[in-house]
Structures are given as C-alpha cells and as structure tokens.
Amino acid sequence: MSTRMRDAMGQHFKELRHEPTEKRVRATLGGQTIVDTTSPVLVWEPRRIVPTYAVPAADLRASLVSAGAVEAGGPGFLHPGIPFSTHSTAGEAFDVSAGGQTREKAAFRPTDADLRDHVVLDFDAMDQWFEEDEEIHAHPRDPYHRVDARASSRHVRIEDGGRLLAETTRPVLVFETNLPVRFYLPREDVVAELTASDQVSYCPYKGQASYWSTGDRANVVWSYLDPLPDAAGIGGLVAFYDDLFDVTVDGKLRDRPGGAVVRSLREEFGVS
Structure with a gap:
C-alpha cells in the first residue's frame, strides 16, 4: 500500500x-x-x-x-x-x-x-x-516547507454575511505546506472599504505583511507589498482572513478553515 x-x-x-x-x-x-x-x-x-x-x-x-x-x-x-x-x-x-x-x-x-x-x-x-x-526573521526556513503561488482564472467571491467584499477571476492561489490554500486578489477587485492598520507580521517564506481592517473587523486583510522571492507572485495583492468570511470558488462555498490547521496537525501527528 x-x-x-x-x-x-x-x-x-x-x-x-x-x-x-x-x-x-x-x-x-x-x-x-x-x-x-x-x-x-x-x-x-x-x-x-x-x-x-x-x-x-x-x-x-x-x-x-x-x-x-x-x-x-x-x-x-x-x-x-x-x-x-x-x-x-x-x-x-x-x-x-x-x-x-x-x-x-x-x-x-x-x-x-x-x-x-x-x-x-x-x-x-x-x-x-x-x-x-x-x-x-521569525525563524529559520524549513527546507521541507514550500510556498507555491500560482496565477489562476478561478472565479473567487468573498462575502461577509451576504455583503460582497471582493470578486475576481484573476486570483493568485497560495499553496503552503500544512496550511489551507489562500486566495490573493488584485486590489482593484476589492469593493469593500479598507482602512490601513499599524499592524505588521513577518513570515520567513513570504516576508513582511501589512494589514487593513474592513467594517468592524480589525486586521482581517493583509498584503505583502515587497515579498520575498519565494512569494514574488503575490506582491501587492490582498488576502482576506477567510476563517471569518464566506469564500465561494467557481460557485462552490468553501468550508471555513477556523482552527482546522492546528486541529488537523494535532490529529495527523497524534498529539493533544
């Protein structure tokens, strides 16, 4: 087997x-x-x-x-x-x-x-x-951890309780080891009003992320304005924290990741 x-x-x-x-x-x-x-x-x-x-x-x-x-x-x-x-x-x-x-x-x-x-x-x-x-920064890169950014023509629609936030047919999909796929969208395809935040974070594989808020949700949109070479394809694009939003891809509503990343790793490796 x-x-x-x-x-x-x-x-x-x-x-x-x-x-x-x-x-x-x-x-x-x-x-x-x-x-x-x-x-x-x-x-x-x-x-x-x-x-x-x-x-x-x-x-x-x-x-x-x-x-x-x-x-x-x-x-x-x-x-x-x-x-x-x-x-x-x-x-x-x-x-x-x-x-x-x-x-x-x-x-x-x-x-x-x-x-x-x-x-x-x-x-x-x-x-x-x-x-x-x-x-x-953050920690050394794991040689067995990959970040693949791929341009796509999938139809991606992001909503918050029925309110349209963004819609595109030109997303970049990021496939990262042990993490859910993330959808990065051109800023022009975002219809929600975004308010800049002072928050930043750093990913050893993608670089420094800047954050925005929308509505009453703080720091739920991010972008790598000057990404590292491994993630050059997402430079300037924005991603929504889809643990909190509804993401529909080619007409199919996706399950929200929620705590699924940590939960799945715990189940997979047999730890509590």
Whole structure:
C-alpha cells in the first residue's frame, strides 16, 4: 500500500530531529557577532513545528552559564507561540552573554549523541540572524516547507454575511505546506472599504505583511507589498482572513478553515 508523503514525514514528529546545512549562518547579540559558522544544524525538538539553529560550540563567541538541567516536557503540540525555554527533550539550559547583554535560558544543549558538540540557540533572543548575507526573521526556513503561488482564472467571491467584499477571476492561489490554500486578489477587485492598520507580521517564506481592517473587523486583510522571492507572485495583492468570511470558488462555498490547521496537525501527528 502506498504511503502518503505527509504521513511518512509525520511518523517522526514526536522525535528529536535534525538536518545539517551548508549555509553560512551568523547571529549577533549586544552588537557583537557571536556565531559565524558554515556547519549549522537545523533542529526540531519533539512535537515542535518550526526549526531553530544549533551551532557548533567551537563557533560560539559568547559566555554560557548553566541555568540547570532540563527534563522533557511541554504541551503536546509546540507551535511557534510556545517559548524556546519550553523543551520537549532532556538537556541543559544556559544563559547567553555578549556585548554587555544577557539572555536567560537562550541556549540549550540536548542530551543527544548526534548533537553533543552543538548548542541550540533561541532565535528570538538574538539581535539579528543571517543566512549567507541575507538577514532572516521569525525563524529559520524549513527546507521541507514550500510556498507555491500560482496565477489562476478561478472565479473567487468573498462575502461577509451576504455583503460582497471582493470578486475576481484573476486570483493568485497560495499553496503552503500544512496550511489551507489562500486566495490573493488584485486590489482593484476589492469593493469593500479598507482602512490601513499599524499592524505588521513577518513570515520567513513570504516576508513582511501589512494589514487593513474592513467594517468592524480589525486586521482581517493583509498584503505583502515587497515579498520575498519565494512569494514574488503575490506582491501587492490582498488576502482576506477567510476563517471569518464566506469564500465561494467557481460557485462552490468553501468550508471555513477556523482552527482546522492546528486541529488537523494535532490529529495527523497524534498529539493533544
């Protein structure tokens, strides 16, 4: 019987996973470059969705002070909102100091033979990260995560309680690993009044998103005005948070994603 690729990859979700890369990776803290290595390793702790970098201890130029032993714990599903200091594998935590700055429990050494010469660093605790000469944000890119933006002629209609918000036959559909398809529309095909917001967010694969509100719904429309190369096809287009709106595609009303993303991942990987 054939195995679905998603199932094959999910079989090890509850295990400590790693993947070496040949990228040159640098990190700064307190105005100092504390990591400059061409031997980094992407690490996923058990049940964590996104990776972070482990670097050879020999390439770390910062002071490490033990913050104590760590036992495996944490909730069943470690999404990006779960802090780095929550570990799902045993090891030792460290405070990291450089340039007059100290980040508590910002380093971790798992009790694992394959990673014994490496230190895992809290991405958010560092001032900056670079892959080669490009600054990266939010978290390292997962080499097994894809973003495919495809121009389409599907008829997409977005409504809010029967009120038309947007309608187009020239959307760009974004297919992103483990996420529901999103529909990006030309601004000219939006009939709803949009009010600019100060909110921004950052996706490691698509770039920085700007937000708009419509009616009494705040920050439910977004756009990547200057997207990263992987998402160049959606530059300047707008997407509606279709968890809250009715989206009809070629005459068929789609189910709202709701909490389906997290829920489906939990079911798929057998975590609560």
